Amino acid sequence: MHIEVICTGDEVLTGKIVNTNFSYISQKLEDFGLSVSWETTVGDDRESLLLAFQLAGQRADAVIVNGGLGPTVDDLSQEIAAQAAGVDLVLSEEWLAKMEAYFQRRGRVMPPNNRKQAMLPAGAEVIDNPVGTACGFALNIGRARFFFTPGVPRELRRMLEEQIVPRLLAKSGMQTAVYLKRFHSYGIGESHADTLLAGVAELAPDGSVKLGFRAHYPQLETKLTARGSDMEDIRRKLAPVEQEVRKRLGNFILAEDDRTLEGVVLAELASRQATLSLVETFTSGQIAARIAHLPGAEKVVRRGILARELAEVCAAVGLDRVAATGGITRETAEAVARAVQRHTGSTHALAVLIDLDEGADRIEFAGTVCLAIATGHDVASRRSRIVGGREWVRLGAVEMGLDCLRRYLQGLPVYERIDFEKVE
Amino acid sequence: MHIEVICTGDEVLTGKIVNTNFSYISQKLEDFGLSVSWETTVGDDRESLLLAFQLAGQRADAVIVNGGLGPTVDDLSQEIAAQAAGVDLVLSEEWLAKMEAYFQRRGRVMPPNNRKQAMLPAGAEVIDNPVGTACGFALNIGRARFFFTPGVPRELRRMLEEQIVPRLLAKSGMQTAVYLKRFHSYGIGESHADTLLAGVAELAPDGSVKLGFRAHYPQLETKLTARGSDMEDIRRKLAPVEQEVRKRLGNFILAEDDRTLEGVVLAELASRQATLSLVETFTSGQIAARIAHLPGAEKVVRRGILARELAEVCAAVGLDRVAATGGITRETAEAVARAVQRHTGSTHALAVLIDLDEGADRIEFAGTVCLAIATGHDVASRRSRIVGGREWVRLGAVEMGLDCLRRYLQGLPVYERIDFEKVE
Numbered sequence: 141m142h143i144e145v146i147c148t149g150d151e152v153l154t155g156k157i158v159n160t161n162f163s164y165i166s167q168k169l170e171d172f173g174l175s176v177s178w179e180t181t182v183g184d185d186r187e188s189l190l191l192a193f194q195l196a197g198q199r200a201d202a203v204i205v206n207g208g209l210g211p212t213v214d215d216l217s218q219e220i221a222a223q224a225a226g227v228d229l230v231l232s233e234e235w236l237a238k239m240e241a242y243f244q245r246r247g248r249v250m251p252p253n254n255r256k257q258a259m260l261p262a263g264a265e266v267i268d269n270p271v272g273t274a275c276g277f278a279l280n281i282g283r284a285r286f287f288f289t290p291g292v293p294r295e296l297r298r299m300l301e302e303q304i305v306p307r308l309l310a311k312s313g314m315q316t317a318v319y320l321k322r323f324h325s326y327g328i329g330e331s332h333a334d335t336l337l338a339g340v341a342e343l344a345p346d347g348s349v350k351l352g353f354r355a356h357y358p359q360l361e362t363k364l365t366a367r368g369s370d371m372e373d374i375r376r377k378l379a380p381v382e383q384e385v386r387k388r389l390g391n392f393i394l395a396e397d398d399r400t401l402e403g404v405v406l407a408e409l410a411s412r413q414a415t416l417s418l419v420e421t422f423t424s425g426q427i428a429a430r431i432a433h434l435p436g437a438e439k440v441v442r443r444g445i446l447a448r449e450l451a452e453v454c455a456a457v458g459l460d461r462v463a464a465t466g467g468i469t470r471e472t473a474e475a476v477a478r479a480v481q482r483h484t485g486s487t488h489a490l491a492v493l494i495d496l497d498e499g500a501d502r503i504e505f506a507g508t509v510c511l512a513i514a515t516g517h518d519v520a521s522r523r524s525r526i527v528g529g530r531e532w533v534r535l536g537a538v539e540m541g542l543d544c545l546r547r548y549l550q551g552l553p554v555y556e557r558i559d560f561e562k563v564e
Numbered sequence: 565m566h567i568e569v570i571c572t573g574d575e576v577l578t579g580k581i582v583n584t585n586f587s588y589i590s591q592k593l594e595d596f597g598l599s600v601s602w603e604t605t606v607g608d609d610r611e612s613l614l615l616a617f618q619l620a621g622q623r624a625d626a627v628i629v630n631g632g633l634g635p636t637v638d639d640l641s642q643e644i645a646a647q648a649a650g651v652d653l654v655l656s657e658e659w660l661a662k663m664e665a666y667f668q669r670r671g672r673v674m675p676p677n678n679r680k681q682a683m684l685p686a687g688a689e690v691i692d693n694p695v696g697t698a699c700g701f702a703l704n705i706g707r708a709r710f711f712f713t714p715g716v717p718r719e720l721r722r723m724l725e726e727q728i729v730p731r732l733l734a735k736s737g738m739q740t741a742v743y744l745k746r747f748h749s750y751g752i753g754e755s756h757a758d759t760l761l762a763g764v765a766e767l768a769p770d771g772s773v774k775l776g777f778r779a780h781y782p783q784l785e786t787k788l789t790a791r792g793s794d795m796e797d798i799r800r801k802l803a804p805v806e807q808e809v810r811k812r813l814g815n816f817i818l819a820e821d822d823r824t825l826e827g828v829v830l831a832e833l834a835s836r837q838a839t840l841s842l843v844e845t846f847t848s849g850q851i852a853a854r855i856a857h858l859p860g861a862e863k864v865v866r867r868g869i870l871a872r873e874l875a876e877v878c879a880a881v882g883l884d885r886v887a888a889t890g891g892i893t894r895e896t897a898e899a900v901a902r903a904v905q906r907h908t909g910s911t912h913a914l915a916v917l918i919d920l921d922e923g924a925d926r927i928e929f930a931g932t933v934c935l936a937i938a939t940g941h942d943v944a945s946r947r948s949r950i951v952g953g954r955e956w957v958r959l960g961a962v963e964m965g966l967d968c969l970r971r972y973l974q975g976l977p978v979y980e981r982i983d984f985e986k987v988e
Contacts, residue, residue, distance in 0.1 A: 151778045153600060155590030159583055162605075166579030176577060178612060181586075181603035184776075188602060195619070211755040214776060245928050246951050247986045253755050271927050271953075292779075354580060424856030425849030428870050432848030433958055435925075438872035443880055446852050446868035448861065456867055501859075534857055 197282025207291035209274035222261035327558030477514035507533035597742035621706025631715035633698035646685035751982030901938035931957035
């Protein structure tokens with residue numbers, strides 16, 4: 141099945157925003173065994189939109205259009221869709237009622253220009269948007285079925301996963317079931333993982349399992365796309381490959397499928413009725429921000445403290461200033477973790493301290509991370525040099541802090557050499 | 565001048581890598597007053613590449629092709645360019661010599677498959693690549709001049725800025741300059757802003773200023789694209805529009821152009837040698853994470869404290885538990901802000917406390933935000949109900965906290981009704 145994507149909007153065309161909606165759509169389809177063959181980006185321009193719709197309608201079986209469903213004058217998708225299909229725009233009473241209810245629930249009156257969002261090409265199939273006022277819809281243009289989706293990422297995601305992918309799978313007539321198995325890891329780069337996992341896909345018969353990766357620093361996602369006649373068949377084919385991936389990536393696997401690192405850490409703590417306190421310096425609240433808002437975290441995350449200066453850290457945890465000449469050490473981190481654990485009465489404490497190098501931000505810019513995990517009777521720590529600029533040091537330290545805590549809670553070694561650190 | 569961009573490669577088409585090369589190219593052209601009208605992404609596939617080249621060659625005056633110039637078998641750009649132009653591939657002795665010298669300087673022998681990179685369509689103009697082995701080139705296909713560039717970002721950048729932009733400017737014979745003016749606001753939705761700003765663009769002559777928006781909750785960006793014969797002309801045309809936008813959006817404008825809300829807050833604090841402490845509950849470190857890592861924040865952000873339970877907040881700031889029956893109030897937030905200001909000795913303190921509604925996450929899920937800003941001698945506060953699910957409540961509260969602090973520091977009213985709150 142030939143699938144195309146058309147992204148619309150001056151923001152995307154002028155490069156003001158990077159087109160992450162497209163990479164999301166394409167990846168999501170790949171996960172279900174579908175492939176995008178062609179992508180077009182055009183601006184909020186009648187002539188270009190019409191031509192793009194017509195060309196895709198000649199080439200493709202299915203087209204996903206993203207953006208242009210908003211209430212303002214530069215949102216043109218419905219209008220041009222109607223023109224390309226040779227039909228009129230008509231008011232969808234159904235969608236108008238939905239929008240009015242949406243505003244009412246928020247105690248607001250619907251502004252008059254939102255009415256435009258309920259004008260759909262005659263004969264279009266409404267595709268529900270449970271989280272916004274932009275109405276998704278499907279209709280035929282040329283030989284293709286077009287699916288119109290909103291530009292707001294969370295609205296696009298809900299609509300694509302819950303409603304468009306099933307329609308595409310039905311249209312493709314694929315009889316085989318597809319299942320995506322995912323492993324999330326921290327500390328192994330993509331080419332290293334590729335080497336480590338050489339040959340694993342061959343443990344399944346007939347190329348029924350495909351190995352792939354998606355690197356999004358600092359995590360790497362290892363994906364197994366499995367095909368079979370049904371889920372039972374898929375499970376049988378996937379089992380030996382899955383097992384081998386777990387064996388080869390070992391302690392580096394931090395979560396599988398929809399689970400997250402922070403979710404795993406929270407579950408480990410909650411299962412033992414433990415509580416957590418955090419101390420952060422240059423990560424400046426990012427570790428706390430990953431875990432403390434999750435449902436259930438209110439019972440686990442007791443307190444987070446952040447300060448940029450070590451003296452301020454010490455003051456906050458009731459510690460006499462540690463003699464720290466020549467930068468932060470593992471011992472400093474251990475002292476701070478122990479102090480905050482005592483100070484707050486939590487069962488566990490994590491301290492992530494960072495010494496940034498001097499000078500302007502650049503690709504060789506590095507930072508020294510010293511982190512420690514303390515309980516009432518134990519302490520573990522590690523030190524690492526992370527290189528790649530201020531932002532990468534910060535992102536890497538957040539991940540390392542959470543991952544070391546996961547390792548500690550799972551009884552794994554807190555220290556294992558990772559691909560992103562600089563060996564001295 | 566009609567300019568198109570064609571991005572090639574399976575990695576981009578499958579969404580494995582996000583297409584930042586395209587946004588870079590488009591932004592760079594905008595900087596020089598040139599605009600991309602159409603973008604196409606195709607994979608490493610002969611048929612698609614040929615069709616993409618032919619279509620763009622019919623529509624455009626100039627086309628920039630990115631990727632496919634490497635030494636491996638799936639790099640097809642030269643081959644398909646020759647086919648589309650109806651010419652043969654010929655060896656460029658000039659480029660072969662350059663490549664051999666390139667390898668020699670690195671003390672290596674050129675691998676035989678790199679020879680492929682010196683095979684160019686007959687009659688192509690060589691465009692130098694001073695930082696790699698992929699040879700850029702230009703040739704005519706259809707009515708357009710095509711410019712072929714490497715996929716490696718730093719090679720693309722050098723080639724685009726130093727060699728392709730000057731060729732495009734010469735070809736366009738452009739006399740007009742373009743300038744983009746941006747306003748960032750919080751609290752006004754896109755359709756509301758569209759209504760508020762109706763007619764402003766008409767304050768400039770001859771449609772020389774165009775109004776547009778970019779919504780990325782919780783912020784809205786209002787954009788004015790202005791054209792003129794030179795920057796002086798643009799400034800003259802833009803001035804009345806710019807002034808009117810400032811007047812109509814008023815206190816809601818939190819920053820202009822490249823400045824950010826957190827940057828403005830930090831600058832306001834730094835300019836008066838002030839220091840800041842933060843207390844957060846459900847925002848769980850996100851407010852701190854926005855501001856505390858910025859260069860210069862180490863002198864301003866003294867301490868951040870987060871806890872999910874009010875009792876824990878009070879313990880952390882040395883406050884007897886505030887009598888808080890029936891949820892958090894403005895008074896609670898004021899007491900907490902005053903206490904943390906005293907406790908840490910900072911000149912300013914911001915406390916953002918949230919009571920979440922009961923029940924599962926859903927689109928109608930709301931939270932009550934009570935925030936306060938305290939100095940040694942003053943306190944200001946506001947209360948708001950934010951609706952839209954756990955994540956939106958959290959994002960909204962982060963923005964509201966920072967924006968109220970901005971308003972306080974700029975002497976503006978901390979309370980003004982916003983579009984995202986639920987009126988009770």
